[in-house]
Amino acid sequence: MPPPGVCLNILNERHEKEGRGSVSNPDKFLDQDFKKLHQYCLMNEFRFIDGMFPPECSSIGDGLLHQNELARIVWQRPRIMVKDPRFILGGVSRFDFRQGRLGNCWFLASIGALTFQDDIKKHIIPQEQSFQKDYAGIFHFRFWRFGKWVDVVIDDKLPTIDGRLIFVDSQTPNEFWAALMEKAYAKVCGSYANMNAGSVSEALMDFTGGIHMTFKLNEAPADLWDIMFRAARSKSLMGCGTPAGVSQENILPNGIVEGHAYAITGITQVMSNNCPVRLIRLFNPWGQGEWKGDWSDKSSKWQTVSPEDRTACLSIRDDGEFWMSMEDFCKSYSDMDICSTSLGFLNASTDCQWTYKFHGGRWVTGTTAGGCLNHTGSFWTNPQYHIKLEALKGECANDNDKNLLVSLMQKSDKRNRHLDSNFNIGFSIFSVPPEYKGRVGKFPAEFFMRKPEASSKSFLNAREVMEFFRLDPGEYIIVPSTFNPNETASFILSTFSKTDSHLDEKSIDSWTITKPSPTDKLNDNNSKVTLFQKYTDQYEEVDAEQLQRLLNENLLQGNSSGFGLDTCRSMVALMDLSVTGHLNRHEFLRLWDRVATYREIFYRTDISKTGDLSLSELRNAMIAAGMQISDSMLNLMALRYGSKGNLTLESFVSLMLRLECMSKVFEKLSDGKGIYLQAHEWMHLSMYS
Template identity: 60%
Template structure:
């Protein structure tokens, strides 16, 4: 993990205000206090049943199972599924679990990335939970949700058919942390069905409170390898996805890759077979179905590298994990999601300190939702944030990095059920100014062009941009693409320079 004080301030800043909503003092989701509920159950010798997420059809959700299949579902506690259940068996690994009937490979790919960061994993999955004398059928997990950490309580009744869990399950039948973690996240989303379809970025941010960036692999930056390598070194979590096929089906292609599917980036290696080759290790959350091209498990190219590299990298087994060249990675995947706890990896300035500022805002139709800049009569009504950029902080002043400011804009949902949330197209613009007071009027924007702007307005949960700005006075204007679209947002500003925002 990065050393505290250098990079972890993004987590501290995003942890909440006045200590409330921090990882050490999370908000009780739906006002359910884990300790109080546990003491209640233990004192009365009862098993907890969660009335806010009950073991019934509504919790499974709409459209996931056929009515005939729903009739076969029985909700069983782990103690009724196996005779000796455990929360965790022999540590935690990406190979512990496999996907069930929910199309949530994006969520499982994120769990796979999470298993590489033990400190973060323990924040999300409190490890002290057990099926012991204090067992009460009650478990809890923590997620970062739109500006604060929440503690999510669940009962341990799992949907089964013929005694087997129908959603995520562990390959070790007595281990239940993956199934219970999935149930807790399903509760946050509204139902199991609400987890259907997504991108790794969403869960990666919810697991960490970090800032997400997305790289388009059809037009990757020239330093992609260095970027990925530094991201791995700085404890960032990485996931990626393949392009969708003609249908919504997850079709397995002749090359072994699955269309419209999420994967975890689990490793990077530089090997030498007469020339230096960059290879990427990926994991399919199905736990099987692997790439069969160059540098795959059975590729003859492994015979051209040193025995040391071969023994370190090669593992022939249908476990869902495989290697491929960076070139093929960019060819067959459409995007790379990086959730950074430490933005230093973006330009390699590992000794720099970053200042983090978080602001809550809201676009309201008719008053503060002016749309993007082509709406000349209303753009000025959007929320405005003045930022003064001064000299570089600390050791950054002795270095010349490429960028000194990261701006992230995240929109907040207006509904609990994830499938009902409508993301607006969002983005932001940054203007330089000399002498202005009060709210910037429409005339300012008719005279000035932005020095920085998001390339396109995306209907994504979060958009970000990493830029270099000279010392001076700037104005950040976040907006939706169209005017009169009401929703709340979180603006995160990270800077290597001394900054003042108002």
């Protein structure tokens, strides 16, 4: 049995601090270790079969092929298909592959852009793999997925019909890196069918882990070509798409395919009849089909440039790659994406360095999913992030360009890419006035009654929302949100700034509890002792069953359902100093005071008078108890102790007792930083508490 998810989350946080998930130390996707699996297969002399993405129809997915085609699929290893299979033959090139039966031109166009960046390419496609040396039928690739790099293991069984690959295949029949890379990405998406349709930006980000910018070409900035020119000379990947037509992937008379993705593979300027002409080179992942207008392979325009430019640029082959002017590019394509690990290409000056920060967070129904600013009562409950921007220095100090990029990305929580449902997301940025500076914990609702300093232009149903701003030096609060409240999703908030910046979550854990004085009728010890003695055994102690009767008969009011036996067993375990399974008089008095206190808080914060605490009321109850807790802890409490978005009195009391006791455990056993427990100590503590 695997450890619980909370344990895995703690491990993931530790791994991130240790650098796991970084470029140099990618995480193991689905916990599969390529080196160990490879070595195991070699030692036992058998070929790897991936049980996590098996060579079966389930890995093809639904709706992609007809049933009669699925029945004809044979999963074959390259060694069966051809005599001399090679992983890479003569280097990785955009001309190596052709799109197959899968509508993943967005993915293949991104691969076309990737082939120009050797460092990124070698990281994603480990070059040491081979069908000759140490072959065991196992391969691996690396992708960036929502904040971390993952190493993805696959077997080399590929789906074929009549001996031919169904999906991407190679221009050279015995080269297989592209087909295997496609299979690895299909595994990440959940199936091949889940790669059907997508955006270039998604794959570009998964190849770089960088920030992406989308330009709508019908409203392109005047300096777009300059930006593209600088991006082409940095480690940036670029792609673009055409507007959708009447039918999917319809070929226009000018050779451009409607609703199709292309890679941008070159930017140059030539002199034509003594006039400068700006040219864009594009690549069709079909491996054929090209533009037929000006500056195409057979255009007479090439006779107007120097022989040197013609030799350097012109290639007359139907290989899917062609040149066109910047003007025709903006007319023929609807959008263009640039993805890079650095935003230096945005500035003509090379002195400005961008600082990157990011945080992962989560909106949870009832606790941290407050919706947009329209929802004034709940907006403040959204995750809040404090950012401090320093003053620009040097040449950047005279730069009037925008100095902060904010990106909000919805994070996938599902293996099946097409089961992800994006919400409309956006963010607001508020300036922090002097009276709020240094404040600990989340800012209250009244703070957000002011007008935001900046915000995303709109809330979009998209994987990512990104905006550029020009902000003065100072402190700000960034609040990411969904448009509607109570929409649960994970997200990544990223910032790029031209100055040193500090990005911190405005949500902390503080375990100090200041209890109000209870106002129950048993406000003196003699009355409490008398009550206790009515339920004790001959040893003047109570067990869980006796405690259950005592509490239910003397503490509850209204329509409360009563304390369950398991809840009372937990109370006894938490308060039982002698570890006997019973509470003596002193232990009971300690418990009674706490239960009465938390009951007082419960009814005081039950504003709706329903006899339950809503999850928003739970936050108020925590504040009434004098406690500041992080959003992540509040979310866990809501999931563990809530039912259909509400907490009963019994659940709230159990929650508060456990929270108080566990903080005392840490205080007593820790060295101020952490706890070391031997195995038997851990088991005793965790099993009886």
